[in-house]
Every structure is written in C-alpha cells, then in structure tokens.
Amino acid sequence: MDPVLYDSFDRLLSDISTPPVIREIESSGSADALEQQIKESGFADAMVAEDAGGAGLSLGEAFSLFFLCGRHALPLTLAPTIIARAVLARQGVNVPEGGVAISNIPVGHRDNKIECRNVPHGKLVQWVIVPHAGVADAPVDLLLPVDKAERVETGVNASLQVHLSWTDPRSVGVIVEGAYPWLEVAAAVTAAQMAGAMDSVLNMTVRYAGERSQFGRPIAKFQAVQQQLSVLAELATASRVAAELGCQAAADGTPNVLAAAVAKARASEAAGTVVSIAHAVHAAMGITEEYDLQLYTRRLIEWRTDYGSAGYWNRRVGDAVLSSDAPCTMEYMLPTYFPGSASD
Amino acid sequence: MLEPLTLTSIPQHAESLRPAVREFVKGYTSKVPLDERARSWMGFDADFSRQLAKRGWVGVTLPKQYGGAGLDAYSRFVLIEELLGNSTPVAAHWIADRQSGPLILKYGTDQQKDFYLPRICRAEAFFCIGMSEPQSGSDLASVRTRATRTSNGWSLNGQKIWTTNAHRSHYMIALVRTSGTSEDRHKGLSQMIVDLSAPGVTIRQIRDLTGDAHFNEVFFQDVELGEDALVGTEGSGWEQVTAELAFERSGPERFYSAIALFDLWLDYLREHHSADAWARELAGRIVSHLVTLRAMSVAVTEQLAQGESPVLAAALVKDLGTELEQFIPHAISEELGRHPGHAVPGGLWRALSYVTQICPTYSLRGGTREILRGMIARGLGLR
Numbered sequence: 001m002d003p004v005l006y007d008s009f010d011r012l013l014s015d016i017s018t019p020p021v022i023r024e025i026e027s028s029g030s031a032d033a034l035e036q037q038i039k040e041s042g043f044a045d046a047m048v049a050e051d052a053g054g055a056g057l058s059l060g061e062a063f064s065l066f067f068l069c070g071r072h073a074l075p076l077t078l079a080p081t082i083i084a085r086a087v088l089a090r091q092g093v094n095v096p097e098g099g100v101a102i103s104n105i106p107v108g109h110r111d112n113k114i115e116c117r118n119v120p121h122g123k124l125v126q127w128v129i130v131p132h133a134g135v136a137d138a139p140v141d142l143l144l145p146v147d148k149a150e151r152v153e154t155g156v157n158a159s160l161q162v163h164l165s166w167t168d169p170r171s172v173g174v175i176v177e178g179a180y181p182w183l184e185v186a187a188a189v190t191a192a193q194m195a196g197a198m199d200s201v202l203n204m205t206v207r208y209a210g211e212r213s214q215f216g217r218p219i220a221k222f223q224a225v226q227q228q229l230s231v232l233a234e235l236a237t238a239s240r241v242a243a244e245l246g247c248q249a250a251a252d253g254t255p256n257v258l259a260a261a262v263a264k265a266r267a268s269e270a271a272g273t274v275v276s277i278a279h280a281v282h283a284a285m286g287i288t289e290e291y292d293l294q295l296y297t298r299r300l301i302e303w304r305t306d307y308g309s310a311g312y313w314n315r316r317v318g319d320a321v322l323s324s325d326a327p328c329t330m331e332y333m334l335p336t337y338f339p340g341s342a343s344d
Numbered sequence: 345m346l347e348p349l350t351l352t353s354i355p356q357h358a359e360s361l362r363p364a365v366r367e368f369v370k371g372y373t374s375k376v377p378l379d380e381r382a383r384s385w386m387g388f389d390a391d392f393s394r395q396l397a398k399r400g401w402v403g404v405t406l407p408k409q410y411g412g413a414g415l416d417a418y419s420r421f422v423l424i425e426e427l428l429g430n431s432t433p434v435a436a437h438w439i440a441d442r443q444s445g446p447l448i449l450k451y452g453t454d455q456q457k458d459f460y461l462p463r464i465c466r467a468e469a470f471f472c473i474g475m476s477e478p479q480s481g482s483d484l485a486s487v488r489t490r491a492t493r494t495s496n497g498w499s500l501n502g503q504k505i506w507t508t509n510a511h512r513s514h515y516m517i518a519l520v521r522t523s524g525t526s527e528d529r530h531k532g533l534s535q536m537i538v539d540l541s542a543p544g545v546t547i548r549q550i551r552d553l554t555g556d557a558h559f560n561e562v563f564f565q566d567v568e569l570g571e572d573a574l575v576g577t578e579g580s581g582w583e584q585v586t587a588e589l590a591f592e593r594s595g596p597e598r599f600y601s602a603i604a605l606f607d608l609w610l611d612y613l614r615e616h617h618s619a620d621a622w623a624r625e626l627a628g629r630i631v632s633h634l635v636t637l638r639a640m641s642v643a644v645t646e647q648l649a650q651g652e653s654p655v656l657a658a659a660l661v662k663d664l665g666t667e668l669e670q671f672i673p674h675a676i677s678e679e680l681g682r683h684p685g686h687a688v689p690g691g692l693w694r695a696l697s698y699v700t701q702i703c704p705t706y707s708l709r710g711g712t713r714e715i716l717r718g719m720i721a722r723g724l725g726l727r
Binding site: 060206209210220221223225226227229230231233234237238240241242244245248259261262265266269310311313314315316317318319320321322327328329330331333337338340 | 346348349350351353354359366373425426428429430431600603606607610613614619621623624625626627628629631632633634635636637638639640643657660663664714716717718720721723724725726727
C-alpha cells in the first residue's frame with residue numbers, strides 16, 4: 001500500500017492507542033474518545049469505493065492497516081469495521097454508524113434465539129455481523145444491533161469480549177446478502193492483527209533481553225536466549241507473510257478463502273510459541289499488569305482461537321488438497337494459492 | 345532489526361517459462377515412479393541433466409555468450425520449482441548451476457569464464473563444494489587444507505570431507521588456506537578450482553545409513569594447480585563464500601525436499617479414502633507451511649533480483665523450511681503408524697524410510713540450524 005498512508009496510520013495509532021489508553025478502555029469497557037478519534041481519521045472507510053467517499057483500498061492493500069491495528073493493540077473493532085463498511089456499502093445496505101464486529105458461527109439456534117460466544121470487541125461495538133445464523137433452518141448472514149442483544153460477561157480479566165444473544169434475530173436485524181465469506185475474511189484479518197502483535201512482542205523482547213543483565217552481562221548475550229529470539233523472529237516473519245497472503249483477493253474483490261485459512265492456521269500455530277518465548281525471556285516481569293507485554297500476549301491468546309484455531313483451518317486446507325486431483329502438491333498449490341502463477 | 349518480507353508475485357516473463365518446463369518434466373515423471381524420485385535434489389542422473397542442458401535449462405542465469413540463457417533469479421526460481429516440485433533428479437548439475445557458475449561469473453577471470461561456463465551450461469562439467477574438513481564443520485574458518493605457491497602455480501595438500509558427489513563431479517571449488525594459520529581465522533583463505541582427475545587427488549566414498557554413497561572424503565597430496573586455479577582474489581575466500589551461501593539458503597530446495605513423500609502419502613489417503621480428521625488436519629498443516637514458505641522464498645528472490653544479498657532473510661527461510669522438511673517424514677510416520685492394521689504400499693514405505701533416515705542432513709547442509717539462528721540473532725542486534 002501507499003507508504004504515506006501506512007506511515008500516517010502508524011503515527012496516528014502511536015499517538016492515540018497508547019498503553020494507558022488501552023488499559024483505561026479495558027477496565028471501563030467503553031472507548032468513546034478513541035472511537036471519535038478513529039472516526040475523524042476516516043480510516044473506517046479505507047475499503048469503501050472512492051466514488052462512495054472511501055479510500056478504495058483492496059483487501060490486500062488494507063492488510064497493512066490490520067497489521068498496524070495489531071501492532072498497536074488497538075482496543076477497537078476497526079479492522080472488521082473496515083471490511084463490513086466496504087461490503088455493506090457495495091451491497092447497498094445502509095451503513096450504520098459505530099463499530100461493527102464479526103462474530104463466530106453462533107452456537108445455539110433454539111427457540112428462535114441465537115447465541116454468539118466471545119464476540120471479539122463485543123463490549124465496544126454497536127453492530128455485529130453474524131455469519132451462518134441458522135435461524136429456522138435457513139442459514140443467512142445477519143447484521144444485528146447490540147442494543148437488542150442479551151449480554152453475558154465472559155468474566156475474563158480485561159477482556160473486551162462478551163457473549164451476545166438475540167431472540168427472534170430476524171425481526172431486529174438486517175439480512176446481508178451476497179454470501180460474503182465473513183468468517184474466512186475475519187480469520188485472515190485476525191491473522192494480520194496477530195502478525196502485528198507478534199512484531200511488537202518481538203521488538204519488546206529483544207529490547208528487554210538487551211537491558212536485563214544476569215551473571216554480569218545482558219541476557220541477550222547468552223546463546224540459549226539468542227536461539228529462542230531467533231525462533232520468535234522467524235515465527236513473526238512467517239505469520240506476517242502468511243497473513244498478507246491471506247488478505248489477497250481477486251480483481252473483482254472476491255477473497256481467496258483458502259489463503260485466508262492458511263493465514264489463520266499459520267499465525268495461530270505460531271502464536272503459542274511466540275507468547276511462550278516472549279514470557280520466558282521476560283520472566284516474571286512479563287506477567288505483571290504494569291508491564292506492557294501482556295497487552296499483546298493476552299490478545300494473541302484470544303486471537304489464536306477466534307474464528308477457529310490452527311487445527312480448524314488446517315482441516316479446511318487439508319480437505320481441499322485431499323479432494324484435488326492435481327498430479328502433485330506443487331501443481332495444486334500454485335493456482336490455488338498463487339493465482340498469478342501459470343497453470344495448465 | 346530484520347527487514348519485513350513483503351508479498352511479491354513472480355513476474356510474467358519468468359512465469360512464461362513454466363509450461364515448457366512442465367511439459368518436459370512430464371516426459372520424465374511419466375516413466376519413473378514417484379517413490380524412485382524421493383531423493384529429490386540428491387538424486388543424481390547425468391543423462392537427465394544433459395537433457396535439461398540441451399533445452400538450455402542448465403546455467404540459465406549465466407549470460408548467453410557463455411551458453412547460458414541470460415535469465416534472472418525469478419526465471420531460475422520457476423525452473424527449479426517445476427523440477428523439485430516434481431521430484432526430478434537434479435543433483436548432477438545442481439551445484440554448478442546454483443553456486444559454482446554464478447561464483448565464476450562474478451569473480452572469475454575471462455579465461456576461467458570462457459573455459460568453465462560453457463561446460464557447465466552443456467552439463468559437461470559437474471562441480472562439488474569443498475568446504476568441510478575433519479576438524480572444520482560449522483567452524484569453517486578453521487580450515488587447514490593449504491595451497492602453497494610454486495614457480496608456476498600452487499601445490500595443494502590436505503583433506504576435505506562430507507563432500508557431496510565428489511566421486512561423480514569433474515571439479516571441486518575448495519576453500520583453502522593460502523596464507524597464515526587457522527588462528528588467523530577468516531584471513532588468508534582463498535577459493536581454488538581443483539580438477540578432480542589431477543594426480544594426487546584421492547576420493548573415498550562414505551556410505552550413509554540409507555545405503556547410498558553421496559558423501560566423500562577427498563585427499564590432496566602435492567596436487568599441482570595452475571595459476572588459473574585461484575577464483576577471485578587471494579585471501580578473499582571467506583567473503584566470497586559468505587556471498588555464495590545467500591544463494592544457497594532461500595530457494596525452493598529448502599521446502600520441497602520431502603515433497604515426493606508428501607505426494608505419495610496424499611495419493612495413498614485419496615485412493616483408500618482413509619483420511620480421518622487427524623490426517624486431514626496434518627495434510628492441511630503441511631500445506632499451510634508450504635504455502636507460507638513459498639511466499640517467503642519468492643519475497644527473498646525479489647531481493648536477490650534487486651541485486652541485494654539478503655543473508656538474514658535467507659537464513660530465516662532455510663531454518664523454517666528445513667524444519668518443515670524434517671517434520672513431514674516424522675509426522676507421516678506417526679500418521680501411518682496410527683493404523684497398524686492397514687497395509688502401507690511398498691513405495692510409500694520405502695520413500696518414508698529413506699526420507700526419515702536422511703532428513704537430519706537437511707538442517708546440516710548449507711549451515712546448521714544453530715549457525716543460522718546465530719546469524720538471525722546477529723541481525724536482531726543481539727551479538
């Protein structure tokens with residue numbers, strides 16, 4: 001994407017998504033001031049077409065914005081909102097004010113009631129897109145207002161997730177047509193945010209290892225520590241490349257859903273090791289409330305399972321390769337994941 | 345800090361090479377069963393290399409005046425991806441194509457280029473790399489093999505070991521000491537081209553645990569080398585070798601090495617409809633890693649094509665890539681062993697056994713895991 005846009009968003013988030021602001025939002029469960037600042041920045045319409053007042057970024061170009069949301073642990077649902085506003089605008093749905101979350105597949109469909117567990121940033125949003133809402137045996141994607149939902153707290157310290165359920169959801173929501181792959185794109189966007197958070201975790205951990213001394217020298221000078229930090233760097237780099245690949249779409253805007261699956265699988269698999277190494281190097285300091293590492297590692301732990309963990313998405317990827325009749329994996333992989341490559 | 349790798353796609357001029365290579369490769373793979381191709385780029389078939397050379401596909405990055413194709417790093421990526429993705433035996437010309445040719449082109453004299461490069465491109469000159477010695481593995485700067493000045497060239501004495509395919513190669517490019525002692529470390533090292541048919545060269549094969557013999561011990565006793573044996577500058581061997589290694593670390597050979605085994609296993613699951621949830625997830629996990637590594641490798645190729653020397657990024661791709669290549673046999677072993685009542689086809693079993701046995705070498709050749717991670721740590725500013 002345009003480096004000027006990237007730098008300006010990076011600077012904006014450095015200024016407004018600071019650790020004190022993040023802590024305040026996590027403890028109060030409201031983010032009015034930050035939401036206002038983001039709204040004024042106009043980034044929520046980054047993917048809305050230019051003739052409709054947006055910046056017209058493709059999903060692939062917007063990857064960098066999602067990455068930066070994660071790098072700054074932005075305690076808002078901006079990334080899904082960017083997606084939702086663009087898709088809704090394109091489908092002629094009146095785009096509502098406020099943040100939009102994308103929920104996981106609802107767990108319960110009884111008595112004309114649906115329940116969405118652990119809605120990411122659910123405490124802060126006004127709207128939720130619920131994919132595959134299977135009310136009355138007709139799965140549809142619904143845009144549902146949070147003020148009509150029943151809220152149940154997760155009870156997890158500082159988490160912005162909440163369980164939301166709606167009775168008779170079709171009477172309060174809007175059907176979103178177009179069969180957009182909400183879950184897959186939400187997974188890819190989450191992978192991008194994970195890669196951003198890993199980047200911050202890497203930087204913090206490398207810095208800390210250079211500052212903390214034991215046995216008369218910085219712990220960064222010990223090979224055992226160096227080798228672990230190298231692995232952390234490898235995983236952060238791989239997750240970033242996978243996430244960028246997962247945010248690729250065809251020229252007509254259709255996302256590559258299998259690439260999205262790879263992105264979430266790769267980042268989710270890496271997250272556990274990344275978090276473990278970062279905390280091991282930081283030792284007890286890293287698990288204090290006061291030290292900033294936890295702002296990123298708590299998110300990585302939540303994001304790892306949001307929309308499905310590595311195993312869930314790898315099964316999807318595995319089913320696709322097993323049902324292919326290409327003569328070899330390479331010949332299957334290129335057209336599927338790298339559609340620019342020639343194929344026969 | 346590490347520079348981020350940015351997603352890049354292979355440009356069309358390079359992709360345009362793919363269909364012809366694929367068609368040629370099909371002519372080979374239709375005749376040789378997949379399980380016989382599990383050696384991947386350790387498979388040695390001089391005839392196959394010469395057939396490739398006839399089509400102009402050996403030394404493709406070398407200039408046309410030397411018989412090369414004058415193509416860029418992306419074109420070579422496409423070529424070797426098709427060759428390795430289909431598990432063809434490329435070992436005979438592999439080292440000359442990947443390293444020795446580009447090295448001679450970069451540092452060689454006009455006479456050296458005129459002599460060696462056309463032979464490389466015709467697959468008539470196969471090369472091996474003489475780096476390790478009995479006392480010099482990861483600590484490469486400690487090499488003791490020595491070339492001393494004579495009235496009309498050099499006299500070479502010493503020993504190399506773990507030299508892949510020395511017994512089937514025509515030339516070795518050896519890292520040797522031309523001044524000082526091993527205490528001088530990186531100073532005083534030079535690269536020499538050694539004609540392996542010269543008097544005083546003795547090659548002894550080392551059989552490996554799979555029953556193959558690709559490794560060798562190579563002994564030099566008063567081997568006379570001409571003035572023109574020296575490649576590049578006397579005393580600059582270390583810098584030249586380091587630059588060479590960047591080419592060696594980020595290509596498709598760092599994640600396709602176990603692909604024949606993976607393909608055989610997928611075919612088995614498909615034929616027998618025997619993929620349970622665990623197997624489906626494993627197949628997906630391997631593909632997720634392959635896709636990611638391929639994207640990373642293309643991103644490093646972009647840096648090579650820009651004329652950069654992405655030493656750190658290449659180390660990172662190699663470490664992750666060989667980890668996957670070693671994961672594949674162990675995971676497939678585990679998966680097949682979960683169903684003791686199922687008969688594993690002979691070809692799959694042989695390929696599995698071969699790859700499982702040989703795969704420790706994947707993270708030795710081209711720099712061990714620990715050395716690579718040390719380089720990455722240096723890039724992170726830790727040392």
